[in-house]
Amino acid sequence: MTLQGDGGTDPRGHGDDVRAVPLRHPGRWVASAVVLVVAAAVVSSLVTNERFQWDVVGEYFFSSAILSGLWTTLWLTAVSMTIAVVLGIVIALMRLSPNPVLQGGANLYTWFFRGTPLLVQLIFLFNISALYPVLTVGVPFGPQFFEIPANDILTPAVVAIVGLSLNEAAYMAEIVRGGIKSVDHGQTEAAQALGLRRSVIMRRVVLPQAIRVILPPTGNETISMLKYTSLISVIAMPELLYSAQVIYSRTYETIPLLLVASIWYLIVTSVLTVGQAYLERRMSRDQRNPETFLGGLRRHLRVHDRRAITRRERP
Template identity: 50%
Template sequence: MTEPPGTVFLAAAPPADAPSKVLSAQRVQPLRRPGRWILTAVVLVLSAQIVHGLATNTFYQWDRFGYWFLRPTLLDGLLITLEVTALSAALGLFGGILLALARLSGSPVLRAASWTYTWLFRSVPLIVVLIFLYNFSALYQTLSLGIPFGPAFVTFDESRLATDMTVAVVGLSLNEAAYASEVVRGGILSVDQGQHEAADALGLPKRYQFTRIVFPQALRSITPNYVNQLIGLIKSTSLVFYVSLLDLFGTAQTMGATYPGDIVPLLLVVTVWYLILTSLVSVVQFYVERYYARGATRSLPPTPLQKFRTALRGLRERVRREAAV
């Protein structure tokens, strides 16, 4: 049978759902990562061994750990640790800001003084600073304010001022200010120079430029670095035991001398409390960083609860897809 010239033969159109059927039939195979699975298995095995050792080793005396964990004596030492940490962190950060501004000022005297202070206290061990302040009254029985090489207007009895708490807070604050100054200075220098130029072009006062423009932007860089310092400060409070201040560690040491069989449980109690404190600081750090990330990133980092919900939603969708296939 012949067809007339010019006849065009049209192929039958495929069904509308043909591409989806083809894609559903061809499952994408994920990239195989044997090294990742091997490392995951090793980590899980080691973690299980560590947990098993902690739970079954009678040397840790977990019953005595439970007895000491919430004892009023240790809780009193914990309150002293929190008080010393809070005061030292606030005074250290304030001193660090002043030192950083002095280091960035146009006065060569202020720059030299700030650099010398930072160099000195970063070089001297903290325990030496605390012991030196604890014995400061042996060098200077009285402190006075007045004209140099002239009459004194106000005189203080150093032995009355230098209580154990004062020595601990002053020593930690002096040491913390030296490190905080470098953290703050680095954060200020991280702010783009165009921000300073724009503020100058608007004729804003220097104080307003710093408090409303420069410092809020610098906090994005200052926060994670200073939180590291704050965590180190929490652990450094254990040194105040050497200036006769019974903080958490000092109280545990005293109880360990009285009850020598409970030294290990007491050390575990101290360890767990320090883990709790540093974990709480890390949580606060996350939300502070998230707050100051507004305007600097397209989307804020998800919170742990948001991550959990996203993972749960992804798991449900995956199960639904598997059931549909």
């Protein structure tokens, strides 16, 4: 806002009165008008355009095929994301390891899976039997314990879980690594001074504090994972999108069935977004006065000193 004098003097002679004049923002009004016009045009098109076939959308929205595909999408997301988080933690610890072999292997893993498209990885894995018709378990250049045809193991469900998990683990590894690096190094030094092992320090000191940084992007990755499951349709896995494709390939009602799938994706992602927002608010409240490892150690020492002084002062 601007300050503008009115040229008068107050009775006490303190000079000109100052009147606040708010600044005008015509650009905001123009932008708001444009947004409202676009929103009205979209709503009008959705309501008046009969080619959307909303009656067909309502007919198939709760059909058994669509609900079965939705269930497949949900459990596929949950299983793949769980495996990816566990594997991502392992890879992140390997990247932070002083062992150059572990560090190099983790770097190679993240380089490959972050550098190639997920769709290519899924198709390649689905056709891996062309390279390895028979999978064997044994000692390299030594005896083989047993073998099994690749097609008997790599079903579409297995390919979907393995492909999604391996790809997502590369991104989760970077998220976990960033969370671990965000923890003050003094926490680790204090734990080492107490004689704790590296594995105990990581499990009891570092990871509990890093979870505050890891959790929000993990929620974003979970939402992304839900949408990435639509790529499984290329290997004929009957998830939500593939179920819609099967129906409209028979009825030729492409747009309504794509709308059905899109609405279900929006519903599930909205629920996940609400859950993510709740967790972030919960953790932000916990972060207002967090007790770090050093803070807890100092508090423990102060209590111990007070008890020692009290014992000495007793007659």
